[in-house]
Structures are given as structure tokens and as C-alpha cells.
Amino acid sequence: MSDSLIEACDQxxxxxxxxxDGLGALxxxxxxxxxxxxxxxxxxxxAGMVALLPTALGTLGKVLFGVGGNGAARNPLMAGSLPGLLPQGDYDFVGALPDPLHAAIGWALGNYRFSRYRAASGPVPRLLLPKGVAPHRARTIARAVALVRDLVNTPANDLGPAELAEAIRAAALRHGAAVEEVVGDRLLAAGFPMVHAVGRAASPARAPRLVDLTWGEADHPKVTLVGKGVVFDTGGLDIKPSSGMLLMKKDMGGAANALGLAEMIxxxxxxxxxxxxxxxxENAISGDAFRPGDILRSRAGLSVEIGNTDAEGRLVLADALALAAEETPDLLIDLATLTGAARVALGPEVPPFFTRDDALAAALSGxxxxxxxxxxxxxxxxxxxxxLDSKMADINNAGSxxxxxxxxxxxxxxxxxPEAIPWIHADIYAWNPSSRPARPEGGEAQAIRALFSLIEARYGRPA
Structure with missing residues (x-):
């Protein structure tokens, strides 16, 4: 992602x-x-209206940008519509922005292009950072969102379990974090039987794995993120129709978003x-695929009857959440492209979240x-x-x-x-089916800017 936020420019x-209310004075x-x-x-x-005012020579002289009245439902990222409307050049906001930081972030996200497989269309319009906006903060959030989008947009032939793990290792290298990785049959000995069961049908080159990154001082509050990393989901033996597989490269969107949030932190x-x-x-199909009716042991010791092999994400998350719970973190968050039911209920733009803690829920909503x-x-x-009752096991993985x-x-x-652990589960879509300001069609970061704001407010900034 090119840096379209600048700190100095000429004219x-x-x-x-x-x-x-200020239109007449303008x-x-x-x-x-x-x-x-x-x-x-x-x-x-x-809100969001734009007028381009030409000079006498026919060049662009001024831009008018409407932010609506006091009662308008303002989108903090509304400025993200501008880069797609303006020619290449440098720009500067004049006048009071409702939210300068998010105007800058929206501008950067409006310039996002996924260019791995075809060349970008050329230089993008650049914005002089508004006064009072910390450059590092604006760029960090924008780059984390771009990282998520790049990962989700990458097709499964180029983003398997190993490549997803490498993206996590690259982030660890940037920030001095430690990474451990358990791969293939070693998952069984390490106590991750459901991760192994879901991923074992894939080819050896795409072997299942569990990646575990740690960063920060040991005596600081423990914040643990868990992300569903199903790089492609056929549905397993309960195979999806073709139409159901077309976007399944994004089934690792939970992992991508968890990594994006970790990058911000x-x-x-x-x-x-x-x-x-x-x-x-990868939830693949082969002679070694797990089957409907199988009963799996989990890391937590619970037995799980497989009612549907297409409900695989919750299986791998269960082993990962059990691992996370063993050290009783101060805050546990999981992100997953988990159910189509969430999209039926709330559509693609509003992910549902779940928590047992009413105060935590109110804070996150704010x-x-x-x-x-x-x-x-x-x-x-x-x-x-x-x-979720099962006559054969402790629980069934698919609701009746x-x-x-x-x-x-x-x-x-x-x-x-465990109920004593503050926990948030977000059932995200990780995809924009159509373009909106600052949100182009394709892979998307969902919930992580809100979660970062929550974590920062909860635990404070460094001195």
C-alpha cells in the first residue's frame, strides 16, 4: 500500500x-x-457531497467537501470517497473536520488497491496530514487494515497454511515478537487433535499447523487474540456447492484480522x-478427511460429535481457545468468518459479537x-x-x-x-460485496479498529 499521507508539500x-450551516459563509x-x-x-x-471547482485555466482549483448537519449520521471514514474522485496531486483539508484522525485514515483506505496480480493504476492523490493527527498512528492503522485486505484477497493457491504462518512470522520479525509453530502430526502429540482432524486431508505441502506469537513484557496485562485460519473451505465431505466455494479463500479472514489487530498493538x-x-x-477432501458422525477429542477434554464437516472453523477455534484459556488472560478475543447465519441476521456490514460481560459489551459498542x-x-x-446436544458425545459441532x-x-x-475469563467472539464477514467510501470491494478488516480502541482505552498507552 503506497503511503498517501504526507507531512509536507508545496501548494x-x-x-x-x-x-x-456554513455554506453561505463559504x-x-x-x-x-x-x-x-x-x-x-x-x-x-x-454528508459526503463533493464539488470540484475549476480555475479559469480549466485545472482543479478547489474542492468542496460536505460533512452534513449536526443531526447527520456521520461516517468517520467518509473522506475515503475523495481519492476515487480526485486527480493525482497533493491536497489539504481547510476548515474544521469532525474527526481529523479518521478522515486521514479514510483517505489512506480509499487509496487501497490490491496489486499482487496486476499493476496498480499509477500514483494516487496524497493528503497533507491534518493538524493534530499523529502520523505514526494514522499510518499504523491504515497499514494494518491494508495487511488484512491483502491477505484476504490473496487466493488459496498462493496462501496456504504455510504462507499464512509466514505472514505471522514476518510481523513478529518487524516487532521483535517470538513465534512457535506446531505442524502436521506433531499437533496430536502437542494436544491439538481437532486442528489436526480438520486439516489432515490436505496435501503434505499444506499441512495443518498452529502458530503461537507472543510479544510484550511478561508482567503487563495479558491480551490474547485467536483467529480462524481456514485458508480454503470445501465444506469437507459435507461438500459445499460451487457457488458456496467461490469466496472461501476468505475463510482465513479471522486470522488475517487477528494479525491486523496484533500489528496495531x-x-x-x-x-x-x-x-x-x-x-x-485447509478443509480439504481426501481419503483421510474427517467424516460426519466421527467423534473427536478436543484439547479441553470434551468429546465432539461431528454433525457437519462444514462446521469446521469452530473445531479448530475450540482447541486454540482451550490453549489460550490455560494461562487465564485478562482479555480473550477470537475473530472468525464463522457462520452464514450472521450474514442473514445482520448483513455483510455489521458483524455480530458475543460476550458474557455486559460492561465489556457496552464499552466495545461505544x-x-x-x-x-x-x-x-x-x-x-x-x-x-x-x-448442540449429542447422544454419543459431550457436544455436537452443528446445531439441530x-x-x-x-x-x-x-x-x-x-x-x-471458562466463565471467569473476559471473552469476546466476533463473527465477521471479512469482505465487502460492493464498494463504499474507504471500503473497496474485496477483503476487509472488520472489528479490529473498534477492538484496538477498546484495548487502548482499557490498558492505556505507553508512557
């Missing part, structure tokens, strides 16, 4: 930030022809002891709204746990009846997290 083109500062052009463009300073040097755990597997990273709490409705799929998946995971 940037001004972007006048204006709300409807027009008085414009030339007669500029004001006439703005009126002809029907610019009324509504390490780059911003938050005073926490960070741990990132990623079970990386941070999500403030930074424009939407989340919505769904209940861990205990009566629905009966849908076909209802409340996101809730029953969360209830399955809850069996592997």
Missing part, C-alpha cells in the same frame, strides 16, 4: 470542509464563477503482553460507533445450547433445527472458555 489543492469567500459552479453542481454540503507499543494464536488449516467500525451484540442465549446458527456457534465456543 496543495485545498479541500474546503463545510456543513450546511460561498462569500468564493469567486462569482466558483460559487455559480458549486450551485450548478447542486452542492448543499450534505505492537506498532503502537501498547503496554500489554500480547499473544496471537492461529490454527491454520468504541465501534466512535471509530466507524460497526458491531452489534447478539445474545449467548443459553437455552439454545440444547440444539437450522435456526440461530450464529448463536449456537458462539455457544459451542463458549464451552471452551
Amino acid at each position: 496543495p489543492t485545498p479541500i474546503h470542509v463545510v456543513d450546511p 460561498f462569500e469567500t468564493l469567486s462569482e464563477s466558483e460559487a455559480a459552479w458549486a450551485r450548478a453542481s447542486r452542492f448543499d454540503a450534505g 505492537m506498532a503502537m507499543n501498547l503496554p500489554v503482553r500480547l499473544r496471537l494464536i492461529v490454527p491454520a488449516v 468504541h465501534a460507533e466512535r471509530v466507524g467500525d460497526p458491531l452489534w451484540r447478539l445474545p449467548l442465549w443459553r437455552p439454545y445450547a440444547a440444539m 433445527g437450522g435456526m440461530a446458527g450464529s448463536i449456537t456457534a458462539a455457544l459451542f465456543l463458549a464451552r471452551f472458555v
